[in-house]
Amino acid sequence: MAHKILQVSHDQLDNGLKIHLVPRSDYHQMMAMVTVDYGARDQIFEDKGVLTHEPAGLAHFLEHRLFAQPAYDAFTKISSFGDNVNAFTSQTRTSYFLTSRGYQYDSFEELLSFTQTPYFPEKELKKEIGIIGQEIEMYQDDPASRLYRAILNRLFPQDPLGTDIAGTLDSIKQIDARALMTAYTHNYVPNKMEIVVAGAFDPIQIRTLIAQSELGQARPQITGHYHLPVLSAVDTLPVEIELETVRNKVAIGQRFYEGQMLPVGKAALNDAIAWSLVMDLVFGEFSPVYMNWYDSGLIDDSFSVEFDWERAFAFVTIIAETSEPEELISLVSDELQVLSDRFEDLKKWYDLAKKDMLGRMVAKLNSLEEIVTRYEGNTFGGTLLDDEIEILQNLSVMTVHEMIRRVAVSPIASIIARPN
DSSP: OOOSSSOOEEEEOTTSOEEEEEEOTTOSEEEEEEEESOOTTOOEEEETTEEEEOOTTHHHHHHHHTTBOSSSBHHHHHHHTTOEEEEEEOSSOEEEEEEEETTOOHHHHHHHHHTTOOOOOHHHHHHHHHHHHHHHHHHHHOHHHHHHHHHHHHHSTTSGGGSOTTOOTTGGGGOOHHHHHHHHHHHSSGGGEEEEEEESOOHHHHHHHHHHSHHHHOOOOOSOEEOOOOOOOOOOSOOEEEESOSSOEEEEEEEBSTTSOOOOTHHHHHHHHHHHHHHHHHTSTTOHHHHHHHHHTSOOTTOEEEEEEETTEEEEEEEEEOSOHHHHHHHHHHHHHTHHHHHHHHGGGHHHHHHHHHHHHHHHTTOHHHHHHTOOGGGGTTOOHHHHHHHHHTOOHHHHHHHHHHOOBOOOEEEEEEEO
8 A cells, every 4th residue: 555655554464464565765773563452441251251450560560570481581682683672562452663774574573573582581570569669659759741641540540551560569479470471371362463564674574574473474463342431420529739840830631522432543533633633722832821821920831731632532731830720720711611712713723733734744754663662552553654644634623623522521631730
């Protein structure tokens, strides 16, 4: 399948493994990612009527441990080739990615190998619990991380989204070799995995390496599925916390598509881009209201707006430092409650805001990492960065305004963080 901007091919092996190749012969590097449709929020697994409750942090723990092979460390081996490998776990995905020399495939073959070679000796797990425990404590000591986690707890009470992706100090102590192997068996299967490669490589050779690998030859998993958490009402009660910070901070959040089915596939990407554009317009330099906040000193450059969309959830968070936290929360909440009217007021600036976002997207085309790691699998229908650009180019002000009107939103959650 040829795209207008990038030359992309999409293939699927008989076992369900999806392969997305973006050759860039003018580059000197290759970037590859193996990604799994399994993340921190996936904790309740059902197979033949039997429910298994996984401890928080299991997906992240599994990501850490896969690098350890029976006779060597995959990270060290790939580094010895002069290449770089890393991994990350999100709420809905686990991804392993590497940057290597162009047209050199030894690291890529190792990536395919170690992600299909689970090795979980119990004596090593105790050491890993200590390492991840230190990571959790580091996040707990970070004011920005604590504030973000706190607002998610208000937006999603009793939901894994409110827990750190790495889990808790108590939950990781429940993780053993059996739990890791069970999670691996359920999720690291070809019909739940995808491969994205961009840069300098031979597409035929890459396809052959994948098809002949253990992953390419593996059988699909056709039983069992994860349950989505049941959403509880947003916790709107005023709350204050203390942080190691110099100034007051606020965090404000709101869920989108409340009580509605979220769009899926390319329609989901369309709406995600549209909402990000709305937030740029309403909470950015195009808005006189925003500029009044800025010019009066109510906010500064720490003011940030993030619209997040992953499998089965969409929400906005607004975080800022301010000398008047109650006032800022009230004003931001007012803007969110009249979003449709405010968009109407600002639509004369729509094309400029759209061009600004388009410029940032086009600049990302120069980065193999952006092309590869932005991939979200089935959530956005297997789309890549050039699909985002095409959608944005075709996004009309009327379409965006209609979306704002039809989408239900939750009550607003907020937190004030004061210096301790």
